[in-house]
Amino acid sequence: MNAPRNLLIDNIGELVTNEPRMGKGPLGIVQRAAILVEDGAVAWVGRSAYAQPADRRLDVEGAAVLPGFVDSHAHLVFAGDRAAEFAARMAGERYNGGGIRTTVAATRAASDDDLRDTVGRLRREALRQGTTTIEIKSGYGLSVADEERSLRIGREFTDETTFLGAHVVPSEYAGRVDDYVGLICGPMLHAAAPYARWIDVFCERGAFDADHSRAILTVGQAAGLGVRVHANQLGPGPGVRLAVELGAASADHCTHLSASDVDALAGSSTVATLLPGAEFSTRSPYPDGRRLLDARVAVALATDCNPGSSYTSSMPFCIALAVREMGMTPAEAVWSATAGGAKALRRTDIGVLRPGARADLTVLDAPSHLHLAYRPGVPLIRHVMHNGVLLE
Secondary structure: OOOOOEEEEEEEEEEOOOOHHHOEOOOOEEEEEEEEEEOOEEEEEEEHHHOOOOOEEEEOOOOEEEEOEEEOOEOOOOOOOOHHHHHHHHOOOOOOOOOHHHHHHHHHHOOHHHHHHHHHHHHHHHHHOOEEEEOEEOOOOOOHHHHHHHHHHHHOOOOOEEEEEEOOOOHHHOOOHHHHHHHHHHHHHHHHHHHOOEEEEEEOOOOOOHHHHHHHHHHHHHOOOEEEEEEOOOOOOOHHHHHHHOOOOEEEEOOOOOHHHHHHHHOOOOEEEEOHHHHHHHOOOOOOHHHHHHOOOOEEEOOOEEOOOEOOOOHHHHHHHHHHHOOOOHHHHHHHHHHHHHHHOOOOOOOOOOOOOEOOEEEEOOOOOOHHHHOOOOOOEEEEEEOOEEOO
8 A cells, every 4th residue: 555645634723824925914824724735845725625635634623723833042952950040040049141151061971862862852842842943052062072062962853053162151261261262263163063054152241242252153154154143131232233244144032122233133134033931031121022023123932942041942932921021912923933933044944834835833722823822831732743744
């Protein structure tokens, strides 16, 4: 017997395509819809009444279907636990990023298998919650060998890997920032680049200033890596403007923005990636998503999953926070968590459900995308399809 070649996902109550030409509004919503999936890609999208027979059929009984979430900012390669640090913040301590070095020590001491197990556990956890594409950063090794192995392990789980040797200055280089920047731009980049698509810098007070950040990112660009920037999380600073100057794909966090920062983003191709899980976990002010959207800045949502400042892998949770705390509508938050994340990764094959796109999608246990914000904390993911494969 021949294996089935295609699958019709039928009786969709509300289909979010993110293609306005295919349906209603910015989300391109099609009611009473169906999708034909063939060879890992979307082959046809339209009203159920016009669907052709397929080898297999999945009746979703009026549920909502949307593109798989695209988490464009995550730190999954680490060891150790910082629950006590979280408890201290909830008791009133202020977050300053210093706990990163605690994770560095634990990560360096961990075996490859220990790190691989952590990444695999978190990747499966995210996938169960509808995340079909995830970016994974290094940044908890901060030595040539440990950054190389972090990216090598991360690459086993995603093609979207980011070299973040410039996370903080490790303890052994205290007081010698120039020497550490030289290490990043030389031996560390050489070892990391074969396993990375992107380069990133934590451009903040207490981490790397504008000059050091520019030097690192420029060398990374010359090595063929795309640019991303941790920018303006802990306070006002040069990160956003540097990201725009270098044509970065994204400026991430964007919590403390001046009018000139917003104007720079609005006039550029750089996506503002907002990470509300970090503000939730650090009791910091949330980014003003409404301000960015009103200025016509492209916005993405991501989890910032990491053991210190945002230990969540849930994109639905981030959607709910964006709606409740950042002035975004449910439709804007869903777009930002799907098509926005794809734009932040400069991808056109994901975050959208149109013919030719990769068949990555989520079936909700709900009739509308509105329920992702309307019912926070509820496990609403009924089915996940990744690369055309329906996951059990």
